[in-house]
Structures are given as C-alpha cells and as structure tokens.
Amino acid sequence: MDRRLAVALVVALAxxxxxxxxxGAGQDGDASxxxxxxxxxxxxxxxxxxxxxxxTVRLLGVDTxxxxxxxxxxxxxxxxxxxxxxxxxRRWAERASAYARDRLAxxxxxxxxxxxxxxxxxxGRLLAYVYVGDEQTSFNLALLENGYARFxxxxxxxxxxxxxxEASAREAGVGLxxxxxxxxxxxxxxxxxxxxxxxxxxxxxxxxxxxENLNEEFLVFGNAGSDPVALGGWRVADAAGHEYVFPDGTxxxxxxxLTLRTGSGTDGDGDLYWNESGAVWNNxxxxxxxxxANGTVVLRTEY
Numbered sequence: 001m002d003r004r005l006a007v008a009l010v011v012a013l014a015x016x017x018x019x020x021x022x023x024g025a026g027q028d029g030d031a032s033x034x035x036x037x038x039x040x041x042x043x044x045x046x047x048x049x050x051x052x053x054x055x056t057v058r059l060l061g062v063d064t065x066x067x068x069x070x071x072x073x074x075x076x077x078x079x080x081x082x083x084x085x086x087x088x089x090r091r092w093a094e095r096a097s098a099y100a101r102d103r104l105a106x107x108x109x110x111x112x113x114x115x116x117x118x119x120x121x122x123x124g125r126l127l128a129y130v131y132v133g134d135e136q137t138s139f140n141l142a143l144l145e146n147g148y149a150r151f152x153x154x155x156x157x158x159x160x161x162x163x164x165x166e167a168s169a170r171e172a173g174v175g176l177x178x179x180x181x182x183x184x185x186x187x188x189x190x191x192x193x194x195x196x197x198x199x200x201x202x203x204x205x206x207x208x209x210x211x212e213n214l215n216e217e218f219l220v221f222g223n224a225g226s227d228p229v230a231l232g233g234w235r236v237a238d239a240a241g242h243e244y245v246f247p248d249g250t251x252x253x254x255x256x257x258l259t260l261r262t263g264s265g266t267d268g269d270g271d272l273y274w275n276e277s278g279a280v281w282n283n284x285x286x287x288x289x290x291x292x293a294n295g296t297v298v299l300r301t302e303y
C-alpha cells in the first residue's frame with residue numbers, strides 16, 4: 001500500500017473514532033460546540049455536536065437529588081435521614097431539573113472533558129463540564145454555588161474548587177442546604193380522628209420577581225398521621241384575607257405531601273394551583289391559617 005494512502009486512512013480512522021465519542025468534546029474549537037437537545041434531570045443532558053453526533057453528558061463533579069427514586073439523605077450533609085429529609089430532597093430534585101431546563105434546554109453550549117477525570121461513567125455517559133455560550137463559569141459549578149447539587153468526590157482538576165463551592169453554599173444555607181426551612185414542620189393535631197396535618201414548607205419569596213414567578217411561591221402540607229386526610233372544602237388563608245378552597249375529593253395520604261402553588265396550572269401529581277394573579281404570601285412575614293369544612297381552625301402558624 002502506498003505510504004501516503006496508509007497515513008490518510010489512519011487519520012480518517014482517528015477522526016471517525018473522535019466523532020463516536022462526541023465530535024471532539026473537550027477540545028478547543030468548533031468540535032466542542034453542541035446544542036442541548038434534552039435535559040434529563042439536574043445533572044444529565046443530551047446534546048448534539050456540530051458534526052451531528054449525539055451524546056448523553058453526565059455533568060462532572062456534581063450530583064443533584066434524584067427525580068426518579070429516592071435519594072439517600074446521608075449523601076447530603078446536614079439533611080436528616082427522615083421521611084421529611086427524603087421529601088425535601090425530592091422537591092430539590094424537581095427544582096434542580098427545572099433550573100437545568102431553564103438554563104440549558106435548546107442552548108448552544110461548550111462541552112469540555114477533563115484529562116484528570118474518567119472520560120465516561122459506568123453507564124457510558126460522557127463526563128464533562130458544560131458552559132453556556134461564552135460564560136466562563138461552568139453550569140456544573142453554578143449548580144453547586146446555587147445549592148442545587150452536592151460535590152461529587154472523584155478525581156478531576158476542578159475538585160478543590162468544587163468542594164469549596166459546596167462548602168460555601170452549605171455554610172450560607174443556600175438552596176437545598178437551607179434544611180431547616182423544610183424539615184422542621186409545624187404539626188397540628190386535627191380533633192377529628194387525631195389526624196396530624198403539617199405545614200412542611202413555606203416558600204414566600206420566589207426566585208426573581210414574585211409576581212412573575214407565582215408557581216415558585218407555595219405551601220407544602222404533609223400528613224404525619226396514620227390515616228388519610230380528606231381536605232375537600234378546607235380553606236387556606238393569609239392575614240390579608242386571601243383564601244383558597246381545596247377541591248372536593250382532595251385527599252392527603254399518610255406520609256405524603258401536597259404543594260399549593262399561588263399561580264395557575266393543572267391540579268395533579270401532588271400539586272394544586274390557587275390561580276391567583278399576584279403574590280399572596282408576604283416575604284417579610286405573614287400568617288397561614290387552615291380551617292376545616294366546618295370553619296374550625298386546625299392549623300395556624302406565623303413566619
């Protein structure tokens with residue numbers, strides 16, 4: 001075989017192999033440019049590279065709570081190993097996924113691998129940093145700084161920086177590290193049957209402008225009793241007299257939670273919508289009052 005032809009074939013083969021692992025992901029230049037085609041969850045995305053190859057990218061060095069299945073609270077320092085702690089992490093799994101969709105879905109990104117890290121995880125996913133547009137801070141690091149993820153301790157060049165980012169967020173009580181907000185519920189025994197209704201979380205201050213982000217202003221109710229609570233006809237009110245009536249047939253099972261969001265949507269999957277046009281809960285403090293169908297106050301708490 002002609003030597004020049006042999007060299008050309010070797011080069012062509014190398015380029016083909018490179019394309020199979022993500023169009024040269026991790027190298028400088030156009031080869032590392034990609035479009036996010038799907039956000040799987042807070043720390044996993046699917047991308048399409050400039051040469052048409054596709055990859056599932058697992059964000060390197062971070063771990064968000066699991067959307068599907070339970071997350072072990074022991075993996076998140078300071079989160080109690082209780083039902084409330086697990087529920088807290090489930091809610092933050094949803095928030096991390098929503099944050100990733102808002103920041104990454106459909107965006108042009110740079111996908112960068114790390115020479116000090118494994119190239120793929122045990123599921124075959126590409127391990128990499130993801131940068132949106134021209135941003136100099138990776139989305140991986142942003143997850144840690146904003147309290148959506150924990151530091152995942154493996155070998156990679158940004159290890160110390162990522163560990164410090166988690167420590168800072170945890171110390172400041174940012175995001176999921178603000179554990180006291182959601183795991184110390186106010187429990188009030190309802191006289192009828194001794195059922196325990198709990199107010200698990202009050203999110204009065206939604207991210208950004210409250211009036212433009214109404215579904216991130218919410219209350220989370222729980223049932224710490226052993227029997228379902230029939231909430232149909234029960235009412236939730238604030239100090240100013242805004243009132244919400246639970247729809248007929250609404251039931252809260254034992255150890256379950258129900259989120260009442262201020263904005264609009266379709267009731268279901270543990271979420272109810274108040275359909276208010278503006279924020280209800282005052283950021284500086286308010287009173288939450290719950291009355292049963294007979295008008296008896298069964299829960300009252302101030303914050």
